[in-house]
Amino acid sequence: MMLVTLAFGAFARLIRTPRTWLALGVWFPLALAIAFFARDQDAAHPADHLLVDVVGAVILPLLVYLLVGAMLGAGSLAASASPYVALGARPAWATLAFVGVGATACCACGAALCGAVAALAHGAGDPPRAHDALVSAYVGGLGGAAYACWFACGAAFGRRGGGRPIALVLDWLLGAQDGTTALFTPRAHVRNLLGGAPPLHFPERASALALVGIVAVSILLSVRRVRPKR
Amino acid sequence: MISIQNVRARRPPLALASVSLEWGPGVHSIIGGREDGGALLLALLAGIALPRAGRVRVLGRSPALARKEVARIPLEPSLPDALRVDEMLGVASRLRSEAVRDPAERLAELGIQALEKRTVRSLSRGEARAVSLAEALTSTRVRVVLIEEPITWMDPRAAGLVAEALRAKARMDGAIVLTTASARDAHELATDHVVMDRGAIVSGPTFTDPRFSDLRRAQLVLVSPDEADARLLAAGLARDPAVTALTQEGVVVRVRGHDAVGVARAAASCAVKAGAEIVEMRWESDPSSDLRAAWTNAPAAIHPPPAQGGTEKIAVAPRTGSEPEPAS
Numbered sequence: 255m256m257l258v259t260l261a262f263g264a265f266a267r268l269i270r271t272p273r274t275w276l277a278l279g280v281w282f283p284l285a286l287a288i289a290f291f292a293r294d295q296d297a298a299h300p301a302d303h304l305l306v307d308v309v310g311a312v313i314l315p316l317l318v319y320l321l322v323g324a325m326l327g328a329g330s331l332a333a334s335a336s337p338y339v340a341l342g343a344r345p346a347w348a349t350l351a352f353v354g355v356g357a358t359a360c361c362a363c364g365a366a367l368c369g370a371v372a373a374l375a376h377g378a379g380d381p382p383r384a385h386d387a388l389v390s391a392y393v394g395g396l397g398g399a400a401y402a403c404w405f406a407c408g409a410a411f412g413r414r415g416g417g418r419p420i421a422l423v424l425d426w427l428l429g430a431q432d433g434t435t436a437l438f439t440p441r442a443h444v445r446n447l448l449g450g451a452p453p454l455h456f457p458e459r460a461s462a463l464a465l466v467g468i469v470a471v472s473i474l475l476s477v478r479r480v481r482p483k484r
Numbered sequence: 485m486i487s488i489q490n491v492r493a494r495r496p497p498l499a500l501a502s503v504s505l506e507w508g509p510g511v512h513s514i515i516g517g518r519e520d521g522g523a524l525l526l527a528l529l530a531g532i533a534l535p536r537a538g539r540v541r542v543l544g545r546s547p548a549l550a551r552k553e554v555a556r557i558p559l560e561p562s563l564p565d566a567l568r569v570d571e572m573l574g575v576a577s578r579l580r581s582e583a584v585r586d587p588a589e590r591l592a593e594l595g596i597q598a599l600e601k602r603t604v605r606s607l608s609r610g611e612a613r614a615v616s617l618a619e620a621l622t623s624t625r626v627r628v629v630l631i632e633e634p635i636t637w638m639d640p641r642a643a644g645l646v647a648e649a650l651r652a653k654a655r656m657d658g659a660i661v662l663t664t665a666s667a668r669d670a671h672e673l674a675t676d677h678v679v680m681d682r683g684a685i686v687s688g689p690t691f692t693d694p695r696f697s698d699l700r701r702a703q704l705v706l707v708s709p710d711e712a713d714a715r716l717l718a719a720g721l722a723r724d725p726a727v728t729a730l731t732q733e734g735v736v737v738r739v740r741g742h743d744a745v746g747v748a749r750a751a752a753s754c755a756v757k758a759g760a761e762i763v764e765m766r767w768e769s770d771p772s773s774d775l776r777a778a779w780t781n782a783p784a785a786i787h788p789p790p791a792q793g794g795t796e797k798i799a800v801a802p803r804t805g806s807e808p809e810p811a812s
Binding site for chain 1: 532554562564565579
């Protein structure tokens with residue numbers, strides 16, 4: 255019951271800020287427009303290329319980054335949770351509610367984004383449209399949740415959540431490689447699941463598990479960071 | 485209800501040095517600036533900060549376990565900004581595991597029912613503090629209320645009702661701890677007082693008027709009619725535990741102590757015991773202080789003349805045996 259109450263507060267913060275609707279209003283139409291034009295390019299696998307090179311690499315991380323920023327406002331994760339802690343909630347639960355709501359919302363947005371792009375940009379050489387859209391939605395959802403937890407964890411560092419942009423840069427720099435360091439970022443695994451180059455020849459199933467691992471570790475770190483300090 | 489034992493804590497720029505206190509139901513004040521450590525003490529009691537050493541107990545438990553029964557109203561209250569005020573009160577009730585009540589009725593306690601449908605984000609600091617205080621005072625679960633500067637930066641509609649609302653909460657077995665830099669606010673709102681200075685308790689807990697007990701930086705100047713009397717006074721005062729420093733120059737004896745009331749009492753007692761006369765008695769206080777000296781329980785009649793400059797003079801007619809009168 256307490257978690258539901260806390261989730262209501264986090265959800266209200268997410269949907270009642272114009273930043274959320276601005277991010278969705280910019281990135282969704284942009285992705286769909288790119289998908290629409292990619293379909294007309296007469297390439298064999300337009301959906302594959304678009305998902306790996308544009309949506310998975312740029313649009314999904316930026317959209318999730320902005321949604322997490324909208325939910326947390328200008329402050330850190332601890333600052334967002336603090337009003338509920340002041341009203342009697344345990345800090346860990348308040349943090350969990352914020353990260354959970356962020357992950358769920360970004361999971362839904364990621365799934366909708368990737369599924370819609372896959373369906374719209376479907377080309378002759380791509381797998382069947384429905385199957386491709388479903389698989390892409392699954393990857394987008396998993397990637398969206400992993401990115402949300404990754405950025406929320408970043409926001410747990412720094413007085414004003416300054417770790418969140420650092421998390422974005424780290425993902426960009428480390429995830430673009432295919433070495434060992436890429437294993438610790440969502441970007442490399444999302445790329446692998448969307449059909450791009452795998453990090454260290456990881457199979458797709460392992461990348462899916464790695465994203466689940468990133469979710470778990472990020473949540474644990476976030477909860478640990480918001481505990482009262484001596 | 486609240487126990488603090490040898491607590492040391494640090495949260496830059498605030499720090500506490502070996503603080504011990506016990507508080508039961510009632511309204512208690514901590515007098516001092518924010519940097520003196522009162523705000524940090526409240527954060528410790530709310531479980532927001534942890535002590536480096538020592539033990540903090542609230543309602544017999546660690547503050548983290550008593551969180552639902554503790555409300556803290558800092559200078560910058562932290563409220564769920566995306567919610568409306570009525571929604572916020574509902575969320576607070578659910579988080580505190582108590583029945584949800586009519587928000588307008590709760591806000592009316594401090595005369596701010598007009599804020600019911602406003603979003604928390606749109607509230608001014610004073611309004612947010614008033615809403616936060618109304619939530620704390622009307623909660624059936626909250627038994628400990630920690631508030632920084634209860635009158636300052638408070639919505640004007642609520643400010644006039646704060647004192648009675650705090651007392652009403654205290655009568656319902658609640659413990660209210662307030663921090664304030666204003667001795668006057670402390671005197672009007674609380675029944676006992678602790679004076680903090682740079683992280684340490686320098687006076688209290690005391691049940692005397694804080695306007696009189698907070699003269700720790702002042703020195704008491706006693707003027708005798710002749711040097712012999714001054715020497716008698718100095719000799720007697722030197723043995724008194726309330727006196728920490730003493731000088732005698734001719735007919736003038738200057739006395740310092742941790743507690744102004746204690747020093748004044750020591751001087752009166754010494755004058756009576758030693759049979760020494762005092763023709764003039766005054767506080768030489770810190771010019772920045774608006775505190776006023778007083779003479780309590782003195783075995784002499786007190787006739788305060790008008791204040792002169794930064795000092796306040798109190799003329800004493802010694803050994804009359806009449807009842808003391810309070811200084812105006």
